[in-house]
Amino acid sequence: GENVEQHPSTLSVQEGDSAVIKCTYSDSASNYFPWYKQELGKRPQLIIDIRSNVGEKKDQRIAVTLNKTAKHFSLHITETQPEDSAVYFCAASKTGANNLFFGTGTRLTVIP
Amino acid sequence: GAVVSQHPSWVICKSGTSVKIECRSLDFQATTMFWYRQFPKQSLMLMATSNEGSKATYEQGVEKDKFLINHASLTLSTLTVTSAHPEDSSFYICSAGSVAGVNEQFFGPGTRLTVL
Numbered sequence: 001g002e003n004v005e006q007h008p009s010t011l012s013v014q015e016g017d018s019a020v021i022k023c024t025y026s027d028s029a030s031n032y033f034p035w036y037k038q039e040l041g042k043r044p045q046l047i048i049d050i051r052s053n054v055g056e057k058k059d060q061r062i063a064v065t066l067n068k069t070a071k072h073f074s075l076h077i078t079e080t081q082p083e084d085s086a087v088y089f090c091a092a093s094k095t096g097a098n099n100l101f102f103g104t105g106t107r108l109t110v111i112p
Numbered sequence: 113g114a115v116v117s118q119h120p121s122w123v124i125c126k127s128g129t130s131v132k133i134e135c136r137s138l139d140f141q142a143t144t145m146f147w148y149r150q151f152p153k154q155s156l157m158l159m160a161t162s163n164e165g166s167k168a169t170y171e172q173g174v175e176k177d178k179f180l181i182n183h184a185s186l187t188l189s190t191l192t193v194t195s196a197h198p199e200d201s202s203f204y205i206c207s208a209g210s211v212a213g214v215n216e217q218f219f220g221p222g223t224r225l226t227v228l
Binding site: 034036041042043044045046049089099100101102103104105107 | 146153154155156157158161203205216217218219220221222224
């Protein structure tokens with residue numbers, strides 16, 4: 001089955017700096033890669049996703065890049081703000097399977 | 113759109129009792145629903161996948177007789193934790209997928225189960 005690894009497990013940045021979280025996956029058939037943000041005690045919220053037919057996707061301060069050859073994808077948050085502090089999970093899936101395989105999560109702390 | 117509700121949001125029960133958790137898709141029909149378990153400061157662990165009208169598919173290591181899943185309609189799935197024990201205490205989250213073959217999932221708010 002799919003195995004998703006995520007690094008780092010914790011990340012602290014100064015407000016205004018950029019944050020990068022990286023994930024690798026093992027199943028070359030995976031073609032859908034969402035990123036979720038989860039605040040304490042709350043549900044995961046989809047913040048951005050990318051499909052295998054593109055290499056990069058951007059939404060305001062958030063971007064995701066995908067390298068299918070190397071089987072890794074990354075989340076980039078620019079101009080970080082204190083409200084970006086949360087746990088971020090990457091995930092991988094493939095068409096037809098529906099189920100998501102999650103990374104272990106990254107606790108991001110943005111220091112004001 | 114794409115709202116998923118979960119009930120109850122928290123429950124405390126005595127060891128040996130059964131607890132039912134409901135997951136509803138409020139504004140769309142969910143062909144597939146997923147049940148996850150999350151321990152403190154850990155990732156979401158997929159427990160099972162349920163499709164409306166068919167038996168759930170359980171992940172390896174998840175006891176199907178202990179975690180009963182029913183997906184009776186396109187908007188409702190239930191998870192029953194039977195004969196709960198303290199080690200079953202956890203945060204249980206459901207999610208729903210709207211269209212078969214399309215991977216996006218929408219999560220419920222979660223249920224915190226505490227077994228005394």
